[in-house]
Amino acid sequence: MTTLLVPVALDVLVVREPGAASDWADTALTRPIPPASGRVQQDLLPEPFSARSTARPAGAHLHWGLPDGLTRGVADDTGATTFPPVPDRWLVVRLSGAATPGPRAVEAWLLPYAGAIEPVRVDRVLTGPTLPAPGPAPRSPLTALGHGDLGWAGYYDNVTHRFALHDELTGVTGPVAYLVVGWYTDPTRDPLHVTGETAYAERMEDLGWQVHEPDDEDGDEDQPVPDRSVYHAAAVSIGWPTPNWPGDGGLLGRETDYRPAPDQVALALGETLAEALAAVAAEPDDPSEAARMVEALLQGALADVTGADGPARLDASLHQSRFGSAPAAAGNEYIWQPATGSGGAAGGGSFVQVERTRPRVWHALEPTLVVTGGGRSPKHGADGRYSELGTLLCRLDGQTVRGFGVAGGDAGRGAAVLPPTPLAGLLPQYGVPAVATDLLVELASIDPGSAPDLALSTATQPSPVAAARAAWWASFDPGVGDPTSAPPGAVVEGQLPSPVGVTPPSRPWNPLLLEWSGSYLPSPRGAHDWPLGEVDFELPAAVTEPPAETGRTLRGRVMLSASAAALLDGTIDAQDAERDLLSGELVGIAEQLRRDATGLVVDAPNATDTAQPPQPPRAPDFVALRAGYLRVDRARLVDGFGRFVEVLGPEVATPAPVTHGATLAVPGHPDLAALRPRFTAPARVLLRFADATGALRDADAGISPVCGYLVPSLVDRTLEFFDDKGSGYGRLRPDPETVTAWEEDPGRPATLGAPPSRFLPNPLLGRFADRMLAADHALATARAGGHPAGGAQSALESLLRVLDTTRWTVDVTGRAGDEHLALLLGRPVAVVRAYLKVEVEDPRQPPENARTGVPVRLGTLSRSQDGLLAYCVGDDLDRLHIVDPAVALLAPGLPDESGAAGLPGADPITSPYVDTSGTFTVNPGVPVPLTLLMVPGSDVHVTAGLVPQKAVGLLREWTAPALSRLSPALRYGPVLRDLETTRLPLPQDVRGSWHWHRRNAPGEWTSDSVVPTTPDALLPNEPSVTSEGWLQVALVADTEYYDAAVPVRVSCVRTVNGTTVGLGGLNGDGSHFLIPVPEAIELIGSGRFAFFVQEPGTARVAIRVVRPRTGRPYLRTVADDASPNNLDSLPECNHVR
Known part of the structure; x- marks a missing residue:
């Protein structure tokens, strides 16, 4: 049997003066109390800023961490995360007393049931006491989550007698050293319980472990495959009752306190971790654009800046990073399923229920806090810091250290200072691995307090062996030396362990959380105080701090991690990435504003229900949409032992400075962070194309949203109307008496004063024309009566100017197709039906959501692919909304008789027909019909601020057939x-x-x-x-078009790496041709040539140009019975072009 020795990190906090209970923070997680049935939520964490009921008693408090490989969960296909079991039995051995003349005193404790509901410890196990009964067993093996909290195992009070022990050190003096050894009592739970070398290698890779091979060993020798793991840690050179001990020369027992002073700490808040880090790096005089670029760098979004519409894409990407998303609950609907066979021929079938995936919902992320100078510890999450591969360096049994001495002097063998059989008193029923004795010898070999030559020390100089062992500690800094090699002048028998598992004397500081309290100051008018900008809400023009009496006190605990340094890794110098940075999210703000139940979900013993626990009744001060400011009033850092340092608050002499990211900063109020309007529940904005008839149903392949087309003519100031098939019906033209008149298209019967809706087949298109005509008739009446309103532009002129001005910001090259004669006869505008709906998935269904007017902006001038030119909201077709107020301010005038257009800004649009605000409001849950005027083949962006910006595009099949026939007169x-x-x-x-x-x-x-x-x-x-x-x-129709074009038969293709790059065939004279694909695309697009593929005995199959939404156009054939793409079956062209 071969054993893998896995090092773990051990902290030893020596308390010499207990002090007061208020000196220690309460960090213990309360044990959950299962309900009799169902599920409940219980607050198991103590309230922020709580103190322990008693002071930490005197003695040595040992707490060891778990390897990072055992703290990672694996998510399955259902989304459930499973964590591996952890070692459930631990032996703690103490060395004390003088090593000279020796031997050293050995004492041991056993934690036999670390995974039990009620863990116990067995004292003085070297005397062979019988193990107590294990007690009730839990339903599942113990994992790093414990009761279900990610930080559970990091706190001493949570894991006492599991991964922690208190040694009272009664009657002990001099240097003290500890050995901790852990293992699995059930071998099947051991992570190395695998079969075969391949499975072992995969498991080691998954765990992030590596067997360390010394440089002087032959790497070609096969290593045995371990079949079990043992976990070990050592703490050395600890002085008691004082830090120094006889023989340390006044040096080796010194304890470095890693807890920082308050004036060494700084805090930074951002809407994202990247923004908070940008605030840390920012200088006072840096422009906000610099912080934005730093955030983009850390987000990996700099590529958006260099592409088309770069700044707009970057703004949208950064805004989306402020939200988290979750899949929405699937909805069910009934569809008609035709019967097959004879039943289908007879028209039979049935309704079946199908599940439809709905768009995801978005929730606002809470602000992220970055702590600099907080004393970041590598105890958790940094096992690989001593390996170039980032792996934890492990060893095999037989590689342990047997001696650590000086060259030419004492060999420093550990066994020489120990009793002959130091662990002989352990009973076999304990199941202690045999390698524990070797690890104890190793402890005596690397511990300066166990040096056999301590008698040679002086008051200012330790003995040579003790000094050599202590010199090894300097290499624990990765930038100083190789910690797996002996220091100069030292001789080591065996392989030194990874420094992860060796702890020199210190006062440990491992900050795991930041407790905070602050004030939420709501804006007096809520979201209405915040104007909607290009992608998000902007600060009010003049910020006034809301009165304190309107505020709400918030408190929380930020779980700190090294994710800030991980985000910097690879983007800046390695030295900067190692900065003392901690970060975490201010979770719980939304829950506190809503007064929702918080805490962990606790199931009944036999519960099978997965539904969320019931919520308490709605509180009177429930907040459905937050908008205001946050001020952090107090903060303190807390470590795993409950030690803390106050960094912010009225009692702190030098409080930590708090900086804010660019989107949180409030000019003139450095203590406030802007909380832009956000729903406190998940939400989404739906923009769906709808049936062109006006029915509230979604458009699809069989239901077109296109009501018809408009073709503006600036030369004769007309607007021609076409139906969805491309047939023209008439136009609106200027009239000297009625301002605007309807004129039928050539060849159509005269309307004799009838409204356009009488002849236009689509009712929405007809009503649009009617209302524009009515607006100008009202203008004619105002002008005839001398009313001041008569001085405004006509609705027709305003629309023509809006369409022309906005159209110049749109570029849909490669997407809109070339079916129409836009450059020759005018640019067609598609009249499209859609609806917009804001949905809030709030289980409480607060009535104020339905009353909240959500500002929405449709379209944007900053995206060239956005082809929304104007729109009407609801059934109010009397008002035309423009994309941006700048359109009305800068729209040039229409050309005069000489063809000269007015200068931009010389004559702003002031027609009452045009709504120049650029926004409109929507009430959640109420679908709002929209009539959109769009460039065919383009997108329309919807911006609400409360959720990320989204875009919806017109399908080409909705517009291509009509555009190919559309012909203005x-x-x-x-x-x-x-x-x-x-x-x-x-x-x-x-x-x-x-x-x-x-x-x-x-x-x-x-x-x-x-x-x-x-x-x-x-x-x-x-x-x-x-x-x-x-x-x-x-x-010419498509079929006639290709029949009239010159037919070109393609009989072979030239391919490169599986991609068709050329089309080949025979000319009429028998010569070969080979045309590159880009040239073939141009020839097909000209309409003069019709390329096709024809197999012997089959019909021609036309080659078409496919123009994807992104990427280059390519060629393919129309799918037929022979092949989805007949080009794939053609032979390779062998002739040379």
Whole structure:
């Protein structure tokens, strides 16, 4: 049997003067009391700033940690986290008394049932006492979580007689040393209970352990595979009753107190850990942009800055990092499932219930606190600090130290200062591993207090062996030397243990938590005091500290960790990453504002229910949405033994400075941290495209949200309307009497004053046109009556200017497609139906949520892919909302007769038809219909501040078919035309039939086919006439388009690493061609060529261009019975281009 020796960290706090109870913080976790049935929540942690009921008694208080590998949980597919069992039996051995003439006195204790509900300790086990009965066994093995708290094992009072022991040191004088040895009484729970070398290697890797091989040993020798683990720790050179002991030369017993002074500590608050660290690094004169870049660096978001829309993407990314997310509960709905076989042919089927995944919900993260100078300890989470691989250095039995002396002098063998059989009194029923004796010899070999030559010491100089052993401690600093090698002038028999398992004399300080209290000062008007900015709420223009009587006292415990240093690792110099940094989250703020039950969930002994425990009745001061300020009034650091240091408060002479991150800082109020408006329960904002008919149902592949299209023309100041199929119906144009009038498209019957809604097939599109027309008719009345409101711009002019100004901020190249003639005939605008809903998943369902107006901003000018140009809210189509107030301020005027447009800002839009605020309000739980004017193929961003910004994009299949047929009519003339033939200059790249629409008489239309003009000078047979009319093209449909194009058969492909990079085939003369894919995409896009694949005996399969939302366009064939993509089956082109 081979044993793996795993070092653990041991702290020994020697209390020589007990002092008062108030000198010690209460850190004990109360034992949970299971209910008779169901589940309850119990506060097991003591209240912040609580003191122990009694002072810590005199003596040595030993507390050892668990290896990091045994404190990591593994999550399964269900989300449940499982922690490994920990050693459940521990032996503690003490060496005391003089080593010269020796032997040293040996005393031992046994903690036989560390995993029991009621742990016990057995004293003087070297005399062979019988073990007591184990008592009731727990339902599951003991883990690092204990009763369920992540920090449970770190506190001395929680694990007394499990991983801690108090030695009263009665009748003991001189140097003291301790050995701690732990093991599993059930071998099947040992982490090394595996079969085979492969499983052993995988387990060691999972645990982060490594068997250390000395440099002078042959690494090619096969190591035996351990089949059990033993855990050990040593504390050496401890003086009692005073720190010094005879023979230490006045040096070796000195105890360094690692507890910092209050003026050495500083605090920093941030909405995220990265922001708090940026505040730590910031200089007083640094601009806020510098802190933002530092936070982006630590978040790994700097790539967002360099890309398109970089600053906007970075703002959204940093804002999202202020929230945590959780999957929402799945919803159920019924769908119609057609029957198969003959039943399906007969129209049979049934309704079945299916589960639908809903969008995730977001909750605001609490502020994060970073402590600098707090005395960070490596006891927890830093086992790998002495290995280049970051692993814990372990050994095998047989590698323990047998002697530690000086070259040419005393060999310093440990067995020489011990009794012949020091552990012979231990009974076999204890199950103590045989390696415990070797570890005790090792303790005597590395302990300066056990040096055999202590008689050679003086009042100012220790003995040579003791000094050599103490010199090894200096190498415990990774920057000084190799701690696994003997110091110069020393000789070591065996392999030195990792310093993780060896503790020199000190007064340990291992800060695990920061207790704090503060004040929440709510804004007088709640969220209404905070204006909604580009991505989040902004500070009020003038911040006034709310009265203290309106505040709420908050208290909490911050569980500290080294995550701040871990975040810095790899982003800055290693020396800076080792700074004394601790951090944690101010958890519990939302629960305290809500007055929800807190604490751990405690189950009944046989409970199977996984539902959340019931909440207490709603408190009168319940807060559903917090908005205000936080002031930290008091704080103290607490370590695992209950020692503490007050760093902030009225009684601290030099309180720790508190700095705030960029988004928490409040100018003029350095003691306040801004708590921007956030729901205290999870929430989300849904923006869904809806049925274009107005029905409140989501759009999908079979339900289009597109109501129709608008094509603005700035030249003639018209707005043409098309249905969702791309057919034109008419336009709004300026009118000298009614300001704006409706004019039907060429070839359609005259409307004779009827509203547009009578002819437009979509009711929402018709109502949109009606309300714009009504707004301008009201403007005409105001102008006729001399009313001041008559001086505003018309609704039509305002809309045209808004669409044009906003459109210049949109770039959907590669996404919108090339189906329409935007550059030639105007840029079409899709009229899209959607709805927006704010949902708050609050189990209390507070009525104030439904009354809370949540400000929402749709669209943004800072994202080029955002194609929202304007929108209407609800069924109020009388008001047009713009994306940003800047659009109304800077929109240029429409071109005049000469074609010159007005200067930006010279004539701001003041029409009452336009809402220039840029925001609107939504009440949670109430869906709000929206009519969106969007660029086809673009996104629309929704910003609410209360949750992260999100984007929703239009599917191309909703717009591509209509855009390929959409053809506006251009008012043109006067032109000279023949009586027999209409010849006009036509663009060559537009495939279709051109027509000239003209009126012979009021209410009558005549349409002539247009013949393209040629360079030849042709004299007409009859006199020419002048004509005014509309020029329009009927685009060739997709099927006709490809039939009319030049067919090109592709018979082979050129591929590189599995990607098609070229298309090949035969020309008509038998020569080969090989066209690169980018060129083929351009040729297909021109419409002049139709590439296809055709297998013998099968029909042609067209090659299409696929333009993904992100990335480069690529080619594929239409899926058919032969293959999803026939290009994959073509042979490789072997000819050279």
